Amino acid sequence: MSHLADAAYVGADLxGxxxxxxxxxxxxxxxxxxxxxxxxxxxxKKTDFSDAVMRGAVLRDVRAESANFHGADLxGADLxGADLxxxxxxxxxxxxxxxxxxxxxxxxxxxxRLDGASLRGLxxxxxxxxxxxxxxxxxxxxxxxxxxxxxxxxxxxxxEELERKLARPLAPAVVWINxxxxxxxxxxGGADLTGRDxxxxxxxxADLxGAxxxxxxxxxxxxxxxDLDGALLDETRLAGTGLKxxxxxxxxxxxxxxxxxxxxxxxxxWLEARVRPRDMTRDxxxxxxxxxxxxxxxxxEYADLRRANLEGADLTGADLGHATLDEANLRSAVLRDAHCxxxxxxxxxxxxADLRRVELTGAEFLHTDLTHARLDDAGLYNAGLRxxxxxxxxxxxxxxxxxxxxxxxxxxxxxxPELxxxxxxxxxxVHQQTASASxxxx
Numbered sequence: 096m097s098h099l100a101d102a103a104y105v106g107a108d109l110x111g112x113x114x115x116x117x118x119x120x121x122x123x124x125x126x127x128x129x130x131x132x133x134x135x136x137x138x139x140k141k142t143d144f145s146d147a148v149m150r151g152a153v154l155r156d157v158r159a160e161s162a163n164f165h166g167a168d169l170x171g172a173d174l175x176g177a178d179l180x181x182x183x184x185x186x187x188x189x190x191x192x193x194x195x196x197x198x199x200x201x202x203x204x205x206x207x208r209l210d211g212a213s214l215r216g217l218x219x220x221x222x223x224x225x226x227x228x229x230x231x232x233x234x235x236x237x238x239x240x241x242x243x244x245x246x247x248x249x250x251x252x253x254x255e256e257l258e259r260k261l262a263r264p265l266a267p268a269v270v271w272i273n274x275x276x277x278x279x280x281x282x283x284g285g286a287d288l289t290g291r292d293x294x295x296x297x298x299x300x301a302d303l304x305g306a307x308x309x310x311x312x313x314x315x316x317x318x319x320x321x322d323l324d325g326a327l328l329d330e331t332r333l334a335g336t337g338l339k340x341x342x343x344x345x346x347x348x349x350x351x352x353x354x355x356x357x358x359x360x361x362x363x364x365w366l367e368a369r370v371r372p373r374d375m376t377r378d379x380x381x382x383x384x385x386x387x388x389x390x391x392x393x394x395x396e397y398a399d400l401r402r403a404n405l406e407g408a409d410l411t412g413a414d415l416g417h418a419t420l421d422e423a424n425l426r427s428a429v430l431r432d433a434h435c436x437x438x439x440x441x442x443x444x445x446x447x448a449d450l451r452r453v454e455l456t457g458a459e460f461l462h463t464d465l466t467h468a469r470l471d472d473a474g475l476y477n478a479g480l481r482x483x484x485x486x487x488x489x490x491x492x493x494x495x496x497x498x499x500x501x502x503x504x505x506x507x508x509x510x511x512p513e514l515x516x517x518x519x520x521x522x523x524x525v526h527q528q529t530a531s532a533s534x535x536x537x
Contacts, residue, residue: 111518115153130525131518150525151497170529171497180219191494199223206234209247211494217248231292231312254281262286284322304343314353315454315474330356335412335432335452338369339394353432353452368392369412386424446484456495466509475499480520490527 099114102122109124113133120140124147131151139159146166156176163183171191181201191211200219205226225244227236235243258281279299287307294314301321309329317337324343334353350362357365372392383403390405392412399419406426416436425445430453437457446466456476460483467487476495481502486509501521507513515523 110522130522150529151521168529171525191497204228204240204244212247214244214247215249217244220244220248254278258282261288261291308345315452328362333366335454336369337434338366339372339414341366341370372414480504482514485527488527490524491529493524493528496521496524496528 099117099119100121102119104122104124104127106126107124108128109132110128110130111132112129114137115133115135116137117134118138119134119142120138122139122142124142124144126146127144127148129144129147129149129152131153132149133153134157135153135155137154137157139154139157139162141161141163142159143163144167145163147164148168149172150168150170152169152172154172154174154177157174158178159182160178161181161183162179164185164187165183166186168188169192170188172189173193174197175193176196177194178198179202180198182199183203184207185203185205186207188208189212190208193213194217195213196216196218197214198218200222201224203224203226206229207227208229210231220241225237225241227234228240228243229235230243254277257276257278261278261281261283275295276293277297278293278301279297281298281301283306284302284304285306286303288303288311289307289309291311293316294312296313296316298313298316298318298321301318303326304322305325306323307327308331309327310331312332313336314332315335318341319337320340320342322342323345326343326345327348328345328350329348330351331349332351332353334351345366347362347366349356349358350365352365369392372394374394375398376394377397378395379399380403381399381401383400385408386404387407388405388409390408390410390413392414393410394414395410395418396414396416397418398415400423401419402422403420404424405428406424408425408428410428410430410433412432413430414434415430415438416434418435418438420443421439421441423440423443425443425448427447428445429449431449431451432453433450434454435458436454437459438455439459439461440463441459441461442463444464445468446464448465448468450468450470450473452472453470454474455478456474458475458478460478460480462482462484464484465488466484469489470493471489472492472494473490474494476498477500479500479502482505483503484505486506501517501524503514503516504520504523505512505514506523
């Protein structure tokens with residue numbers, strides 16, 4: 096065990112450094128670069144991490160009583176089992192972090208960002224000083240913040256209890272944590288779901304007939320086979336939502352697609368294309384010329400698209416799960432909100448392509464050219480990257496990067512390769528992940 100008490104690391108670059116099991120109490124890591132640093136089982140009492148960058152850092156089972164995390168960036172960090180008693184958690188970014196089982200008695204919690212964080216089993220939340228948290232675009236204060244945290248920290252509720260809870264109207268300006276819950280087969284006919292956050296929820300074969308879905312958020316949720324007959328859709332967010340096989344005819348006022356708000360006939364046409372998509376599953380399209388083609392929401396699961404010309408094609412919302420796109424031309428193609436789980440992109444040219452919010456779970460990228468491509472908010476869970484060209488690519492908000500296999504990337508301009516491998520490649524991606532999106536992304 097190392098004894099580093101009272102050490103000063105102000106502004107130091109300590110990315111990937113291991114402090115596992117060390118005594119680092121009262122040390123100063125102010126503004127330090129600690130991306131993917133390992134503090135597992137370390138003793139961090141009264142240690143100062145203010146304004147430190149700790150993305151993807153490991154703080155499992157640390158003792159960090161009275162530690163100062165003011166302004167720290169802990170996105171994607173692993174704090175499971177940590178003791179944060181009396182810690183100062185103000186203006187901390189914990190989006191996507193794992194805080195299961197963290198002890199927070201007397202901790203000061205103010206303006207903490209918690210989108211996508213795992214909070215199951217938080218301990219002594221009742222004794223924490225909860226002032227405010229930020230979830231999505233909403234800032235919750237006092238009792239509302241504490242209620243949200245209690246909900247997030249609790250065990251999952253049985254379907255019957257979830258149905259009863261969701262059927263009750265949501266009080267104005269209140270957010271209840273509905274994200275990622277399983278409501279498959281739920282009976283919510285006639286329920287008032289105004290303003291509910293149901294992002295990434297499973298609603299397979301659910302009954303939402305006559306439900307009020309005004310301003311409800313179904314981002315990346317699965318509504319396959321769900322009955323929406325007579326349901327009211329008004330400013331309902333359906334970005335990246337699985338909608339195949341929806342039943343019934345909803346009352347559509349407006350739909351938020353994630354890129355724009357559609358009304359009237361345009362909204363109905365947008366929904367219809369996704370509910371009943373063209374089926375090209377398992378089609379053999381080797382060397383096919385599909386340049387500029389309208390392939391919006393098309394089913395292309397297991398399709399063979401080797402060496403296909405898809406330059407400028409519109410594949411918005413398409414299903415390319417398990418498709419093979421080796422050596423395909425995807426230059427300037429649009430794949431926003433597409434599902435590309437387990438797809439293969441070996442030696443594919445996707446330079447300038449729009450892959451915002453695309454799902455790439457288990458996808459393979461081998462010597463893929465993504466120069467100047469837009470991958471903002473793309474999901475990379477279990478994706479593999481080897482020799483991928485990323486010069487000029489927009490990568491803000493990449494999701495599940497901590498679960499991706501990053502072997503190597505090329506970040507140099509054309510004709511001047513700059514290969515990054517392993518931890519260096521991951522650190523570069525983490526930095527890009529937190530960069531601001533370009534102005535025309537709005």
